[in-house]
Amino acid sequence: MDPNRSFGEMPMSLFTPASDDVAQVAPQPRGKTSPSYLADHRARLRDRFLQGGATAMPDYELLELILFRAIPRQDVKPLARRLIETFGDFNRVLTATSARLQAVEGAGPAVVTELKIVEAAAQRMARARVMNRPVLSSWQDLLDYCHTAMAHREIEQFRVLYLDRKNVLIADEEQAQGTVDHVPVYPREIIRRALELNASALILVHNHPSGDPTPSDSDITMTARIAQGADSMGITIHDHLIIGKSRELSFCSEGLL
Known part of the structure; x- marks a missing residue:
């Protein structure tokens, strides 16, 4: 974890294949279908998925199932493997930017x-488990x-x-995006938005792309400043979560808030 990383601070279908993808497939003579082995x-891959689910399937095979729709007449295994090799795992393929994917x-x-349809579906399903529900009594769903x-x-990315008053989640908003080790945070904007929504409490969340959720000194300082501003308006900060690749860190649990 780079101790110098910091927040920036201001003052208080489904779809048919696109032509570009079709162009990548070798032209098929009229009346000729894809090779039978494809x-x-x-x-076989679809049957395995329907019978056993995704648990026993490696990442590249799960990607193949998604790519079948996008590229209907080509062996997509090489592309699935290239995507995994480029980004590391299935989740990182889905969350990669469109520019990097292309x-x-x-x-x-x-x-x-x-890929973006699948990513959006996964996020929407996870979000549905926490929106308009008491967050503190469904904490694991929130973490998921x-x-x-x-x-x-x-x-x-920094979310609020x-x-x-009943600790029901009434809004989930992205406050800012940054770079690989920096995101600008606007304490006054956070408090202003809380007042607009008549919110009584906040949970701050940001991620560390490095995968290590250990907070930097600037993470701790900025959290304290936001909490101070919120307290002056009678708003509680329940926690600040830093999301790493495989685990999260809670400021509250660590005694930092």
């Missing part, structure tokens, strides 16, 4: 679209949502969860 491979050979607009939304991102 159809057989796809059928930089991978064979990943055109249709491929990116399918934060990991789904933020753990594998390549840049820092706004709660009402």
Whole structure:
């Protein structure tokens, strides 16, 4: 963990294949279908998924299932493997930026679209478990949502969860995005938005793309400043969560808040 990383501070279908992807596939003579071995491979992979689920499938095979829709007449295993090699695992493929995905050979607009649909679906399902519900009594669901939304991102993101008097989550908003080790934070904007929403409490959340959730000195200082501003308005900061790749750190549990 780089002790010098810091927040910036201001004062208080589904879709048919896109033409780019189709162009990557070798032209098929009229009336000729894809080789039978491709159809057989796809059928076997789908059957394995339907019978046993995704648990026993390696990441590249799960990616293949998604890529089948985007590239219907080509062996997509090489592309699936390239994506895993480039980004590291299934989750990081889904959360990679569109520009970085398209930089991978064979990943055109249709491929990116399918991957982003899956990412959006996963986030929406996780978010549905916590929105408009008492957060403190469903803490694990909240952690699961934060990991789904933020753990594998390549840049820092700062989110604020706004709660009402019953600790029901009434808004989940991205306050800022930054770089790989820096995100600008606006304490006055956070407090102003809390007052607009009539929020009684906040949970601060940001990720560390390095994977290590250990807080820097500036993380701790900034959290204290936000908490001080919130306290002056009668707003409680329940916690500040730093989301790493495989675990999170709670300021409250660590005695930092």
